[in-house]
Amino acid sequence: MSPHENASVFGAVHLGYLVIETERFADWRRFGADAVGMHHDDLDTGLMRFRLDDRECRFLLRRGPAEDVVATGWHLDDHTVFEEIEARVRAHGVPVVHGTAEEAAQRGVERLLRFPGPKGITQEICTTPLKSALPLRMLASGWVTGDAGMxxxxxxxxxxTLVRGYFGTVFDARLTDCIDETISGVKLKIRFLRVNERHHSLAVAAVRGLPIDPVRTRVQHxxxxAATLDDLARSYQRVHELGFDMALSVGRHTNDKELSYYARTPSGFEWEVGWNPIVVDESTWQPTTHQGISVWGHTPVGRTIVDALDRFRAGARSLARTEKTVPALSGAGIPDE
Incomplete structure (x- = not known):
């Protein structure tokens, strides 16, 4: 074992921001600010940001054809953790690139490093997120971020297995629990991984017994x-009133007990607004498997046979392409329950 695999970084890693590539800036502005209720800032004609709190950036949108999440940014507690993860990645022979001062400024951070991630989603680590002196202008009363990330x-x-291994190797992610679910006759196994007290910062779903991926985008959702139940309800109402597609109605999940709904973004992947999930107690938590994703609700909205055919086509197309992985960083598997 490399010496860089001995010092755990669990608890010092927090989901900090996401980078989305899109050509649909006007639609995203209406979706993020007017429907979901986040603070919006235009940087220039090819860049805009959304804020949830006093941090300068939680979502960076840049012009491009992907219509997808292209990078995940992880805020680290300090430079020691940053250097530990950098050394860990380098020790496995994976290339790293230091972000420029301009790129760090766009993300509102002091120090930035990127390296390849599963499904072609670049992983970025950063330190010292910058706080904005400008007041928040948003329709929500607030969002829960803090030590658990956003x-x-x-x-x-x-x-x-490779995806779970990757996040175990890089961030010492732990398995929180699993869900077995059958949707339209397709059996899914969903694993939920945490890097701090938040129930999960990453969920990984796979079709059982078939090597297919039914989702076009790299990110499913x-x-x-939301800070309050009222914030959740009001954003749900605004999404409807502004004409954005609702993917799943309000419901409560079996594992983290979060009350939430899922809307469809202008880029096609889904956006979940949730409220009041449980917080993991590391001293007592044991992974379990739940049957079904929801205690109640989360019913599909407006789904048609055309949607089912589109998912079938996406799954069939996935057979013809190889999913991007990072084998060198995927060896430290996270065992199932």
Whole structure:
């Protein structure tokens, strides 16, 4: 074992920001600011940001054709943790690139490093997120961020063991729990990984027994946590009133007990707004497997046979392409329950 694998970074890693590439700036501005209720800033004609709190950036949107999340940014507690993870990645022979001062400024951080991640999503680590002196202008009363980070990211994968191994190797992620679910006759296994007290910062879903990925985008959904139940309800109403597609109605999850809904973003992946998930107690927590993703609700909205055919086509197309992995960083597997 490399010496850089001995010092755990668990608890010192927090989901800090996401980078989204899109050509649909006007739609995203309406979705993020007017529907979800976040603070919005235009940087220039090809860049804009959303804020949730006093941090300068939580979502960086840049012009480009991907219509997807292209990078995940992880805020680290200090430079010691930054250097530990950098050394860990380098020790496995994976290339790293230091971000420029301009790139760090766009993300509102002091120090920036990037390296390859699963499904072609670049992983970025940073220190010292910058706070904005400008007051928040948003429709929500607030969002829950803090030591637990700002929410979570969910992906689908044909190589879930490698994905779990990657985040175990790089960030010492731990398995929180699993969900077995059957949707439209397709059996799914979903693993939930945490890097701090938040129930999960990453969810990895895989079709059981079939090497297919039914989702076009690299990210299936991302999540932010509303400060109050009223914030959740009002954003749900605004999404409807502004004509954005609702993917799943309000419901409560079986594992983290979060109350939430899922809207469809202008880029096509889903956006979950949640409220009041449980917090993991490391002294007592034991991974378990739940049957079904929801205690109640989360019913599909407006789904048609055309949607089902689109998912089938996406799954069939995934058979013809190889999912991007980072084998050198995928060896420290996270065992199932």
């Amino acid at each position: 929410g979570h990211v969910a992906i689908t994968s044909t190589r879930p 991302l999540n932010i946590q």
